[in-house]
Amino acid sequence: MIIYTLNFLLAVLIGSMTFFMAVVSPSIFATLSTNTSSKLLRRIFPRMFLFGFIIAILSLILSYISVNILNSILLIIVAISFIINRNYLTPKINDFRDKELKGDKKASSSFKYMHLLSVLLFVLNFIILIGILINNYINYNL
Numbered sequence: 001m002i003i004y005t006l007n008f009l010l011a012v013l014i015g016s017m018t019f020f021m022a023v024v025s026p027s028i029f030a031t032l033s034t035n036t037s038s039k040l041l042r043r044i045f046p047r048m049f050l051f052g053f054i055i056a057i058l059s060l061i062l063s064y065i066s067v068n069i070l071n072s073i074l075l076i077i078v079a080i081s082f083i084i085n086r087n088y089l090t091p092k093i094n095d096f097r098d099k100e101l102k103g104d105k106k107a108s109s110s111f112k113y114m115h116l117l118s119v120l121l122f123v124l125n126f127i128i129l130i131g132i133l134i135n136n137y138i139n140y141n142l
Helices: 002-031 034-065 069-101 105-140
Strands: none
Touching: 002 034, 002 105, 034 069, 034 105, 069 105
């Protein structure tokens, strides 16, 4: 029962990440002006990362209860990555973007670097979560 609940949570998180990458972000950029899309994304990203963190922590608890050390370690990495994205990278990205829009050339390269780092952490989380889900399927013959 624990593994089924864990897999459900992982699938919810993977699905929400996929939906955000494939539907939400492209729709926002295609529909809204730059200024409006920026304001909306600044509201959505921290919430999305917090949602990911909460689901990762709940999954970590279930993984720990099921005594799966590898999954637990990977979920710690995922949870930390989400909270770093939310509490450190996103504010920095927003600050550098504001400075870039005011003409600061150095801020432009910092923005690109921080944004790339944020995207890489997001993709890493996505890959780890899919790996855990596949591992659970193989090991528990679901």
